[in-house]
Amino acid sequence: MSVIEIKELTKHFSAKSFSKEKIKALEKVSFTTDTSEIFGLLGPNGAGKTTLVKILLGITFSTSGDAKIFGRPVSDVNTKKKIGYLPENHRFPQYLTGEQVINYFGKLSGVNSKVLKTRTVEYLGMVGMEKWKNTKIKKYSKGMMQRLGLAQSMINNPDLIFLDEPTDGVDPIGRKEIRDILIHLKSKGKTIFLNSHLLSEIELICDRVAILNKGILIKEGSVEDITTKANTYKFNTNELNDKIMNLLLNQHKAVLNGRNEFLCNVKDVEELNGVIDYLRTEKILILSVQQEKNSLESMFINLIEQQKN
Amino acid sequence: MVLITFITGIFKEALAKKIILAIFAFFSLLIILLVLAITNSTVEGIQSMLESTGGSGMKEAVVTFEAGIISKIPMFMLIASFMIIVSSFVPDMLKKGYIDLMLSKPISRTKIVLGQFIAGIILVFTALLFLLGIIWIVISAKSGIWHVPFLYSIFWFTLIFAILYSAVILIGIMTRSTILTILINLLMFFPVSFLLYLANVYFENDKQGVVFGPVTETIIKFFYNILPKAWAIQDICENIVKGGAAVSYQPLITSLLFMGVMLSLAILYFNKKDY
Numbered sequence: 071m072s073v074i075e076i077k078e079l080t081k082h083f084s085a086k087s088f089s090k091e092k093i094k095a096l097e098k099v100s101f102t103t104d105t106s107e108i109f110g111l112l113g114p115n116g117a118g119k120t121t122l123v124k125i126l127l128g129i130t131f132s133t134s135g136d137a138k139i140f141g142r143p144v145s146d147v148n149t150k151k152k153i154g155y156l157p158e159n160h161r162f163p164q165y166l167t168g169e170q171v172i173n174y175f176g177k178l179s180g181v182n183s184k185v186l187k188t189r190t191v192e193y194l195g196m197v198g199m200e201k202w203k204n205t206k207i208k209k210y211s212k213g214m215m216q217r218l219g220l221a222q223s224m225i226n227n228p229d230l231i232f233l234d235e236p237t238d239g240v241d242p243i244g245r246k247e248i249r250d251i252l253i254h255l256k257s258k259g260k261t262i263f264l265n266s267h268l269l270s271e272i273e274l275i276c277d278r279v280a281i282l283n284k285g286i287l288i289k290e291g292s293v294e295d296i297t298t299k300a301n302t303y304k305f306n307t308n309e310l311n312d313k314i315m316n317l318l319l320n321q322h323k324a325v326l327n328g329r330n331e332f333l334c335n336v337k338d339v340e341e342l343n344g345v346i347d348y349l350r351t352e353k354i355l356i357l358s359v360q361q362e363k364n365s366l367e368s369m370f371i372n373l374i375e376q377q378k379n
Numbered sequence: 380m381v382l383i384t385f386i387t388g389i390f391k392e393a394l395a396k397k398i399i400l401a402i403f404a405f406f407s408l409l410i411i412l413l414v415l416a417i418t419n420s421t422v423e424g425i426q427s428m429l430e431s432t433g434g435s436g437m438k439e440a441v442v443t444f445e446a447g448i449i450s451k452i453p454m455f456m457l458i459a460s461f462m463i464i465v466s467s468f469v470p471d472m473l474k475k476g477y478i479d480l481m482l483s484k485p486i487s488r489t490k491i492v493l494g495q496f497i498a499g500i501i502l503v504f505t506a507l508l509f510l511l512g513i514i515w516i517v518i519s520a521k522s523g524i525w526h527v528p529f530l531y532s533i534f535w536f537t538l539i540f541a542i543l544y545s546a547v548i549l550i551g552i553m554t555r556s557t558i559l560t561i562l563i564n565l566l567m568f569f570p571v572s573f574l575l576y577l578a579n580v581y582f583e584n585d586k587q588g589v590v591f592g593p594v595t596e597t598i599i600k601f602f603y604n605i606l607p608k609a610w611a612i613q614d615i616c617e618n619i620v621k622g623g624a625a626v627s628y629q630p631l632i633t634s635l636l637f638m639g640v641m642l643s644l645a646i647l648y649f650n651k652k653d654y
Contacts, residue, residue, distance in 0.1 A: 083653075129482045130653040147487050155483040161476030163388075165395030177384040178484040222480075232483075 071141050072102040073230055073261045074109075074126065079135035081121055081285075095121040097285040098135065103278070105229075108252060108262040110276035110293075112269065112370060117282040119265045120158065123232050126263075127155055139230065151180050154223035158234040158265070160215070162207055168194065168218050169203040172225055179226035186225070193221040196251060198244070212239030220248060224255070231255065234265040249275050273297070273366040281370060283377050296369055302335050302362035303342060308355040317348075333362060381486045382494050389468060389498035398464055399502070406510040413514060417521045441524040446621050448514060449532040454539070454613050459565060461506070461540055462547055465499045466560040469551030478654050488650045492548060496642060499544050504537045511536075528620050535616035542607045542634045543568055545641035552649050568609060575603040576610040607634045 078098040085091035096118045103109040111119045124130035126137055128144055137144045140152065162171045169190055176186045194200050197217040202210070207218065216239055223231050233252075237245040245268075252262050252275055266272050272279060273293055281289040289296060309329045310318075318324035318332055322345060325333040336342045342359075349356055364372075393399050426437055472478060472495070481491065511533050519525040543564060551560045578599045611630030618625055625631075 124479070124654070127479075127483045129479055131651070147485050150483060150485040153483065155480065157476055157479040157483075159476045160480060161474055162480075163392060163395070163477075165392070174384070174388055175480065175484070178381055178388075178481075178486060180381055180485055 073105055073107075073140060074101075074103040074263065075136075075138045075141075076101055076122075076126075077136040079122065079125065079137055080133045081118070081125060081130065082133045094285050096125075096132075096282075099282070099285070099287045101280050101287065101290050103261055103263065105261055106256055106259050107278065108256050108264060108276045110264045110266065110272040110279040111282065112266075112272060112279055112366075113282035114374060116284075118285040119282055120234060121285075122282070123234060123263070123265060127153070127232065151226065152229045154179075154226060154228035154231040156216075156219045156223040156231075156233045156236055158238065160219045162215070162218070162222075164208040165206065167204050167206055168199055168210070171207060171218060172221055175222045176225040181226050189225055189227070193224050194218075196224075197221045198247065213241060213244055216240050217244065217248075220251070228260070230261045230263065232263045232265075235267065236264070237266065237268060237271060245271065269365070269367040269370055279366070281373055283374050286377075288373050288377050293366060297363045297366055298361065301337065302333060304331065304333050304358075304360045304362050305345075305349075306331050306357040306359075307349065308357070310354065311352075314349070314352055314354065318345075381484070382490050385486060385491065385494040386498045386501070389495065390502065392468075392471070393464075393502060399506075402464070402506050403509060406506065406513075409510065410513050410517065414517055417517065419521070422521050437522060438524050438526070441518060441522050442526055442529075442621055445515070445518060445526060445529040446617050449511075449529075449536070449613075449617060449620060451610065451613055454536065454609075455568075457507075457510075457536065458540055458543065458609065459568065461503050462543060462564050462568070463561055465502070465544060466547055466551065466564070467557040468499065469495055469548055470555050470557045470560065473552070473555045473654070475654075482654060489646050492552070492642070492646045492649050495548055496541075496544065499547075500537060500541050503540045503544075504533070507533045507536050528622060531619055532616050535612065535619070538631075539609045539612050539616075542612075542638045543609060545638040545645070546607070549641050549645040549648070552645050552652070567606065571602075572606050572608070573610055575599060575606060576608065579603045579611075604633055605637065607637045609634075 077100050079096055079100070080094075080098055081096040082092040082094055085093050099118075099122065111122065113119050121130060125132045126139060126144055127150070128147075139146075139149050142149045163174070166174065172190045172194065173186060176190065177183070181189065190203075191200070194203050197220050199214065199217050199221065202214060207215065210218065216236060220233070220236055223233065236252075237248055240248060249271065252264075255262060264272065264276060276293050278292050279290070279296065280287055307330055310332075315326060315329070315332075318334065319326065322334050322336070322341075324335075327333070334342075334345055336345065346356065346359070390399075425440060472481065472491075482488070486494075512530065515526075515529050518529075546567065547560055547564050550563050551557075554560060554563075582596065582600065608630035612634060615625040615628070615631060
């Protein structure tokens with residue numbers, strides 16, 4: 071059973087009150103997520119990412135389409151006992167301390183008081199906020215609020231956690247700590263649904279991603295599949311002579327980067343081995359051969375540009 | 380348990396905003412002033428005056444005094460103050476970032492609205508119990524007359540507040556604005572409902588003086604019947620405190636219907652709204 075199942079999910083907002091003009095926030099989006107997975111949702115501003123998360127949490131209602139969590143409709147209130155959520159720009163009652171915030175939202179999530187006490191200590195420690203638990207949150211920095219928000223999202227030991235920009239405002243060390251927490255949660259069988267603009271972060275930890283643009287799902291798949299440039303290999307060698315360079319340019323349409331490095335597009339593994347054999351015949355020392363990858367960022371930008379055109 | 384947590388959260392918020400502290404501090408001041416005003420010599424003076432003029436007894440003097448405490452002007456001031464205080468609860472809850480968290484928890488939207496309603500009523504009931512309860516104790520201890528019906532005003536005033544608070548919640552959900560909520564509710568409560576109340580009193584008595592046409596009379600009666608009748612309920616309360624009975628419970632019934640409609644609309648609206 072998929073953890074999240076979305077089928078042709080559509081959301082149209084009215085542009086103005088009493089106006090028939092519609093803003094298409096989501097248009098027939100469909101995908102699924104599985105257990106023990108970190109799933110990234112990407113898209114430029116206004117793509118519909120937050121709208122989609124809000125529909126899954128029952129904060130906003132879809133215009134049409136179907137969405138299920140743990141096989142149950144998203145309108146099922148009891149399902150939320152197994153869900154954690156950290157919204158972007160979350161707001162906690164300012165008069166509470168860190169510990170009180172966790173207690174309050176833990177109880178709202180249906181966590182038993184005895185269990186809550188132990189978990190509060192555990193999760194505040196996990197996010198590095200143990201020292202600040204008795205300080206009123208109005209004194210917290212942005213990064214501290216994010217850490218507290220992350221602890222809040224885990225307090226009911228959810229099977230599915232929605233995180234909207236969880237590393238926003240967090241320093242690089244903190245971001246690494248949060249990534250480690252998410253990987254640890256995944257190893258415990260949790261599913262993490264991650265919205266982030268930091269594509270480098272997504273690339274580091276997500277198993278699969280979906281890319282939204284203007285409410286439309288333009289790409290979905292594993293990070294590996296999306297970023298791998300099929301059949302393109304980067305060779306690092308010792309110095310190449312002119313003869314070899316000309317051959318590579320003419321026969322293999324290689325892209326040369328000085329005399330020690332080139333990119334080569336091949337039809338198949340046999341052709342790749344042909345290139346390697348040729349270089350060895352010419353007594354060229356091959357230092358490395360790597361299958362070329364795009365960064366997620368460059369893939370993302372290319373896809374958005376393609377859709378624009 | 381989730382609903383109880385939500386309700387206690389509202390109390391904690393009121394406590395943190397020093398709302399509860401301000402209410403109880405102000406009420407304590409009123410009580411202290413009352414204690415200072417009703418000295419033993421004051422009571423003895425009133426007793427001798429009543430005996431010498433052959434007027435009504437001490438009990439009736441106490442009842443009249445207590446009825447004065449819960450008369451229209453004090454009632455308006457109390458209820459209006461409470462409505463101003465609670466007007467921020469719903470708009471504050473609907474702030475972006477907080478409402479998202481609330482709606483992601485396993486608590487239904489209906490329970491959220493009802494939780495707000497119950498929390499406001501408990502807050503006001505507690506405040507009224509403190510104020511009117513201690514006033515009753517002070518007056519009773521000083522005069523020796525323990526007139527229990529005065530305590531019924533705690534219930535009646537809470538009821539008046541609950542009826543008006545249902546509209547506060549609906550307007551708060553629709554407008555998300557504390558200021559608008561305060562303005563609309565105070566305008567509805569006073570002067571509109573007061574004018575309608577006066578007009579209805581006029582229609583029920585002999586029609587002397589100003590003459591309304593039948594259409595105007597129908598319109599006024601229509602609005603009088605659909606809007607909450609805080610002033611008429613206060614009349615019922617005052618009669619009961621004086622030891623009498625209500626002439627008619629119609630204002631109470633129609634006002635409770637109003638409360639039911641407002642709460643239902645609030646729940647319906649909130650259940651359909653995108654956040």
